[in-house]
Amino acid sequence: xxxxxxxxxxxxxxxxxxxxxxxxxxxxxxxxxxxxxxxxxxxxxxxxxxxxxxxxxxxxxxxxxxxxxxxxxxxxxxxxxxxxxxxxxxxxxxxxxxxxxxxxxxxxxxxxxxxxxxxxxxxxxxxxxxxxxxxxxxxxxxxxxxxxxxxxxxxxxxxxxxxxxxxxxxxxxxxxxxxxxxxxxxxxxxxxxxxxxxxxxxxxxxxxxxxxxxxxxxxxxxxxxxxxxxxxxxxxxxxxxxxxxxxxxxxxxxxxxxxxxxxxxxxxxxxxxxxxxxxxxxxxxxxxxxxxxxxxx
Amino acid sequence: xxxxxxxxxxxxxxxxxxxxxxxxxxxxxxxxxxxxxxxxxxxxxxxxxxxxxxxxxxxxxxxxxxxxxxxxxxxxxxxxxxxxxxxxxxxxxxxxxxxxxxxxxxxxxxxxxxxxxxxxxxxxxxxxxxxxxxxxxxxxxxxxxxxxxxxxxxxxxxxxxxxxxxxxxxxxxxxxxxxxxxxxxxxxxxxxxxxxxxxxxxxxxxxxxxxxxxxxxxxxxxxxxxxxxxxxxxxxxxxxxxxxxxxxxxxxxxxxxxxxxxx
Numbered sequence: 108x109x110x111x112x113x114x115x116x117x118x119x120x121x122x123x124x125x126x127x128x129x130x131x132x133x134x135x136x137x138x139x140x141x142x143x144x145x146x147x148x149x150x151x152x153x154x155x156x157x158x159x160x161x162x163x164x165x166x167x168x169x170x171x172x173x174x175x176x177x178x179x180x181x182x183x184x185x186x187x188x189x190x191x192x193x194x195x196x197x198x199x200x201x202x203x204x205x206x207x208x209x210x211x212x213x214x215x216x217x218x219x220x221x222x223x224x225x226x227x228x229x230x231x232x233x234x235x236x237x238x239x240x241x242x243x244x245x246x247x248x249x250x251x252x253x254x255x256x257x258x259x260x261x262x263x264x265x266x267x268x269x270x271x272x273x274x275x276x277x278x279x280x281x282x283x284x285x286x287x288x289x290x291x292x293x294x295x296x297x298x299x300x301x302x303x304x305x306x307x308x309x310x311x312x313x314x315x316x317x318x319x320x321x322x323x324x325x326x327x328x329x330x331x332x333x334x335x336x337x338x339x340x341x342x343x344x345x346x347x348x349x350x351x352x353x354x355x356x357x358x359x360x361x362x363x364x365x366x367x368x369x370x371x372x373x374x375x376x377x378x379x380x381x382x383x384x385x386x387x388x389x390x391x392x393x394x395x396x397x398x399x400x401x402x403x404x
Numbered sequence: 405x406x407x408x409x410x411x412x413x414x415x416x417x418x419x420x421x422x423x424x425x426x427x428x429x430x431x432x433x434x435x436x437x438x439x440x441x442x443x444x445x446x447x448x449x450x451x452x453x454x455x456x457x458x459x460x461x462x463x464x465x466x467x468x469x470x471x472x473x474x475x476x477x478x479x480x481x482x483x484x485x486x487x488x489x490x491x492x493x494x495x496x497x498x499x500x501x502x503x504x505x506x507x508x509x510x511x512x513x514x515x516x517x518x519x520x521x522x523x524x525x526x527x528x529x530x531x532x533x534x535x536x537x538x539x540x541x542x543x544x545x546x547x548x549x550x551x552x553x554x555x556x557x558x559x560x561x562x563x564x565x566x567x568x569x570x571x572x573x574x575x576x577x578x579x580x581x582x583x584x585x586x587x588x589x590x591x592x593x594x595x596x597x598x599x600x601x602x603x604x605x606x607x608x609x610x611x612x613x614x615x616x617x618x619x620x621x622x623x624x625x626x627x628x629x630x631x632x633x634x635x636x637x638x639x640x641x642x643x644x645x646x647x648x649x650x651x652x653x654x655x656x657x658x659x660x661x662x663x664x665x666x667x
Contacts, residue, residue: 262523265508265512268501269501269506273494277498279487279495281483
């Protein structure tokens with residue numbers, strides 16, 4: 108692998124680790140697989156693209172975060188106040204967002220942003236060198252990481268964790284679990300949208316289909332990370348997610364150096380998640396069948 | 405302290421399965437009273453607790469706690485002043501969070517601290533001291549995940565969580581029924597100590613008639629959604645399990661072979 112593609116893989120790993128942060132909050136902390144992600148990722152990218160197009164990259168990022176939070180709130184309201192199943196709520200918001208995203212992008216499926224000022228081009232003039240993208244991404248990720256690890260120690264953050272862990276206990280401890288889920292999903296999707304905004308600024312375009320499969324990719328990163336670092340607490344969990352995301356991108360980059368057709372990448376991602384999630388179960392079944400065989404002998 | 409005024413609750417209304425959970429039940433509990441509640445399955449004990457704690461709303465009647473009408477208040481806002489412990493030790497604590505974190509949540513919630521606040525050293529010390537009072541050595545396991553503890557230990561922690569800040573009312577729903585006899589005795593002793601030391605108004609459901617008579621200051625026997633027998637301290641002083649069953653038979657004019665029918 109060349110140095111350029113190595114740096115490229117690390118950049119992608121870092122920018123998509125924010126996406127995985129978002130999924131980590133819904134999947135690992137709130138214990139609900141949130142499929143809104145596929146839509147809120149594009150929403151972030153679309154909102155940011157519109158503002159980059161008009162020369163306001165910073166405003167674009169801030170509004171992308173806010174719009175992502177809004178998408179998360181919608182999913183949470185469907186789940187809590189309207190009583191729709193968690194998975195279905197995510198699918199409904201995601202589906203609805205497709206139209207919203209097209210609307211944001213004025214009906215165009217793609218917004219090219221070549222030669223427009225974005226935060227990466229700004230940092231290139233400021234930092235320079237080969238690593239300017241990595242530097243700016245590391246700054247943003249550290250910031251999000253610091254805010255999240257602080258947040259999950261506050262009373263509100265602890266309540267979010269407890270809601271994912273044991274709702275009965277929360278209600279008995281006077282925690283309004285509906286409100287907590289709304290907060291949790293808002294934060295989760297806000298970070299996902301931030302990731303989408305940064306991806307669109309980095310790749311200098313926004314595409315209506317750029318979000319497909321994002322849920323699976325983020326789960327793959329979370330799972331790879333949790334294999335490498337045991338998630339003893341939230342801080343380690345978030346660190347493992349960054350590592351998992353970077354390693355996932357390195358694996359993909361390695362696969363791309365071979366003659367393997369890139370169209371299989373999503374299938375591989377899905378297989379990685381299936382194997383990782385079913386591993387404990389398969390292992391147990393194998394142990395049981397081993398015990399049975401020993402018994403017969 | 406707690407005033408329940410002709411409360412009714414019907415399940416599966418207007419269907420062949422219609423069943424009266426609570427039938428025009430009234431109950432007055434004064435401050436500091438420790439009431440034990442017995443009764444067969446389906447007598448309405450848990451429904452009574454559900455209605456008082458707000459996990460169910462009653463069809464009619466009124467519930468007052470400390471002079472405040474709480475009949476239609478949502479469960480989580482009642483939980484500020486009602487502590488509740490369930491039979492299942494897994495229900496009261498968050499298994500993937502540490503002992504310290506579980507208690508911090510309970511403490512910070514009940515003291516109504518700002519939601520963005522970080523627990524202080526003082527808060528942690530306060531919790532440590534309370535855990536030490538249990539005498540189970542849990543104060544040295546503040547960073548252990550609750551899921552690794554035994555049912556008895558978890559139930560003791562739930563008890564601490566519910567009473568860190570004195571609740572106006574403590575509801576104990578057969579909270580020792582899922583424990584082994586020794587742990588059950590320990591948790592029951594702890595309950596008695598905490599309730600008496602802090603003078604907490606308490607309702608306790610139990611299937612163990614002898615401990616119902618031994619603990620607390622008043623015993624209620626429920627049947628078909630209403631109170632069948634209400635014994636004050638003097639009345640139950642010399643009462644044995646057998647006496648109580650005979651009295652129950654007389655009141656309800658029903659046949660019971662032995663106390664198996666109640667268990």
